[in-house]
Amino acid sequence: MAPPETRRFESGRAVLAVVRLLPRISRPRTALFAATTVLTAALPLAMTIATGLLIGAVPAAAAAGPGSTEARDAYLLLGAGVAALLLGRLVTHFHQAVAFNLGRDLELLLQDRLLAAVARPVGITHLEDDDVLALLRIARQLGADFIRPERAVRGLAAIAPEFLMAAGASAVLAFFNVWIGLAWLVAWPAVFIAMQADYTRVGRTAYMRSTEMRETEYLRDLAITAAPAKEIRVWGLMGWLMDRYDRQWNDRMAYSDRHQRLSPRTAVFVIGVLLVLTVATAVALVNAGLTGAVAFGALAVYLVALTTMFEFSAFDDTAAFLSLGSLPVPKVLALEGELTEGERPVTAELPPAAPARSLRFEAVDFAYPGADRAVIAGLDLEIEAGTSLAIVGHNGAGKTSLVKLLAGLYEPTGGRITADGTDLAGVDPAAWRTRLSALFQDFTRYQLTVRDNITFGAPHLAGDTDLIWKACEPMGIRALIESLPDGLDTVLSSEYGGGTDLSGGQWQRIALARALFAVQAGAKVLILDEPAAALDVRAEAELYEQFLDITAGLTTIVISHRFSTVRRADRIVVLDGGRVVEDGDHDDLMALGGRYAEAFTLQANRLARSPQEQP
Numbered sequence: 183m184a185p186p187e188t189r190r191f192e193s194g195r196a197v198l199a200v201v202r203l204l205p206r207i208s209r210p211r212t213a214l215f216a217a218t219t220v221l222t223a224a225l226p227l228a229m230t231i232a233t234g235l236l237i238g239a240v241p242a243a244a245a246a247g248p249g250s251t252e253a254r255d256a257y258l259l260l261g262a263g264v265a266a267l268l269l270g271r272l273v274t275h276f277h278q279a280v281a282f283n284l285g286r287d288l289e290l291l292l293q294d295r296l297l298a299a300v301a302r303p304v305g306i307t308h309l310e311d312d313d314v315l316a317l318l319r320i321a322r323q324l325g326a327d328f329i330r331p332e333r334a335v336r337g338l339a340a341i342a343p344e345f346l347m348a349a350g351a352s353a354v355l356a357f358f359n360v361w362i363g364l365a366w367l368v369a370w371p372a373v374f375i376a377m378q379a380d381y382t383r384v385g386r387t388a389y390m391r392s393t394e395m396r397e398t399e400y401l402r403d404l405a406i407t408a409a410p411a412k413e414i415r416v417w418g419l420m421g422w423l424m425d426r427y428d429r430q431w432n433d434r435m436a437y438s439d440r441h442q443r444l445s446p447r448t449a450v451f452v453i454g455v456l457l458v459l460t461v462a463t464a465v466a467l468v469n470a471g472l473t474g475a476v477a478f479g480a481l482a483v484y485l486v487a488l489t490t491m492f493e494f495s496a497f498d499d500t501a502a503f504l505s506l507g508s509l510p511v512p513k514v515l516a517l518e519g520e521l522t523e524g525e526r527p528v529t530a531e532l533p534p535a536a537p538a539r540s541l542r543f544e545a546v547d548f549a550y551p552g553a554d555r556a557v558i559a560g561l562d563l564e565i566e567a568g569t570s571l572a573i574v575g576h577n578g579a580g581k582t583s584l585v586k587l588l589a590g591l592y593e594p595t596g597g598r599i600t601a602d603g604t605d606l607a608g609v610d611p612a613a614w615r616t617r618l619s620a621l622f623q624d625f626t627r628y629q630l631t632v633r634d635n636i637t638f639g640a641p642h643l644a645g646d647t648d649l650i651w652k653a654c655e656p657m658g659i660r661a662l663i664e665s666l667p668d669g670l671d672t673v674l675s676s677e678y679g680g681g682t683d684l685s686g687g688q689w690q691r692i693a694l695a696r697a698l699f700a701v702q703a704g705a706k707v708l709i710l711d712e713p714a715a716a717l718d719v720r721a722e723a724e725l726y727e728q729f730l731d732i733t734a735g736l737t738t739i740v741i742s743h744r745f746s747t748v749r750r751a752d753r754i755v756v757l758d759g760g761r762v763v764e765d766g767d768h769d770d771l772m773a774l775g776g777r778y779a780e781a782f783t784l785q786a787n788r789l790a791r792s793p794q795e796q797p
């Protein structure tokens with residue numbers, strides 16, 4: 183397996199990205215952060231210098247006796263040192279609080295920008311893109327313990343003052359010897375950068391294998407989530423799952439062991455530089471003291487400055503968190519950049535009543551991203567507004583793909599789709615969305631209240647309880663909802679206290695009510711993809727009959743394998759290989775004696791034993 187790819191100055195760029203984002207959270211708080219950073223560095227340094235000077239002043243003060251100028255100076259130095267110490271402690275606490283606050287808001291900012299970015303592309307193609315999903319996995323980990331950007335800000339809050347303090351101590355030592363001062367000034371950043379580069383290399387292994395980790399996490403989720411739990415138990419898959427998970431996990435750990443070690447070269451470099459410089463400085467200072475080249479007081483200041491150098495936390499958790507916590511930040515921003523490219527300009531205005539005349543597929547081609555085969559090929563289809571159309575065809579014929587294109591979830595790779603002559607590719611997606619109501623085969627069972635599950639069809643009308651009942655009654659679920667512990671406010675999930683789950687058919691009725699709610703809110707096109715697969719044949723026929731009454735005058739497109747539903751549509755098209763191969767109403771197609779007639783007769787014969795269920 184390839185080692186993590188390295189990039190120049192990745193850690194520096196990541197930290198810079200964090201720093202650049204801080205003013206976007208709050209300029210005043212960022213200014214405060216900068217000010218407390220300087221004070222957190224300056225006050226301990228002032229205390230260090232005062233202490234050194236005090237040590238130097240004590241012999242003279244003792245000789246001169248109490249009340250002397252020398253004694254007064256010594257007391258002044260003591261006072262200054264104590265004041266700097268106390269103030270330093272206070273400022274440090276304040277500084278940490280500001281950092282914590284900024285860090286927490288940075289995570290919120292990143293999460294918000296991430297959600298906005300993911301929602302930005304019109305369709306859902308990006309959510310099936312491997313690279314985007316790998317980045318999204320990293321972004322999803324933002325709240326995970328060791329890579330929190332919040333910790334990066336706290337790391338920065340700790341390290342920046344230490345850095346300034348070390349620079350100040352270097353300046354103090356420069357008074358003793360310019361070269362020694364300069365050497366320390368260069369040594370610390372070098373040591374720090376070397377350590378950060380190593381932490382970054384280690385940290386990157388956590389991100390670089392995002393795709394593999396997605397697979398491992400999928401296996402774990404299969405084992406611990408309720409939805410697949412039934413099959414996992416029925417098929418006895420737990421052993422297989424654990425075995426596969428363990429193998430992938432061990433493989434990852436072996437990889438980590440290989441790549442997540444700090445490099446011995448860095449350790450030798452860091453220890454070597456510090457050792458040589460410390461010994462050289464100490465020897466030079468002691469020599470200068472012994473030969474009398476430097477006064478005792480000054481010597482004390484220099485020695486304290488030398489010890490201050492080691493306040494610097496280049497090697498501890500703080501330094502590691504600075505890189506680990508800031509590394510995901512550029513990745514989230516990269517995701518933002520990548521998804522911005524998915525936006526498209528609005529070039530056409532959708533007529534207010536569209537579609538009032540027709541919806542047209544004009545020579546539409548479509549292939550899923552990354553697929554080499556077109557699922558829709560040169561499709562021409564005009565759907566008259568205000569009529570019902572049923573789409574039939576064998577599995578994989580392209581029926582769902584066709585309605586996904588109409589719903590704007592994907593864009594045609596060729597041709598165009600128009601509403602009253604306006605190309606949908608150029609209209610504001612939000613405007614088109616308000617004209618549509620769609621219920622897909624794999625509709626979502628929101629683990630939220632009944633009210634949410636229904637009003638998500640038109641969230642701006644969530645408070646209109648009368649409208650909710652109007653959507654529920656034709657679906658025959660009002661009595662069911664009223665019998666639930668909290669009525670419309672009951673959570674539809676047994677994973678929450680007071681919540682309840684529903685049967686497959688009941689869920690389908692809830693989802694249909696959601697689609698109907700959107701219709702009542704003004705949607706003009708209703709797409710139903712296998713709307714009643716979970717209902718028994720008679721219930722489906724009754725329900726669809728109701729639907730046709732309620733949706734009269736609406737443009738309705740229904741996909742179904744049930745001919746009891748299909749035959750009631752004004753028009754039926756048979757799709758094969760992404761093209762229309764038969765077109766007409768039920769009687770036309772039966773008279774044609776083609777695929778429709780064949781499939782209808784087959785289903786009718788199968789159900790013949792149960793006369794009331796005949797199509």
Ligand SMILES: Nc1ncnc2c1ncn2[C@@H]1O[C@H](COP(=O)(O)OP(=O)(O)OP(=O)(O)O)[C@@H](O)[C@H]1O
Nearest residue numbers: 310550553557575576577578579580581582583584
């Ligand atoms: N997200 C996707 N990415 C890649 N290929 C896809 C995707 N969704 C569907 N396909 C492929 O597109 C083809 C048409 O699928 P589609 O769902 O439109 O068929 P369908 O007619 O609705 O079938 P069914 O009756 O089984 O629901 C299938 O071959 C399927 O494998």
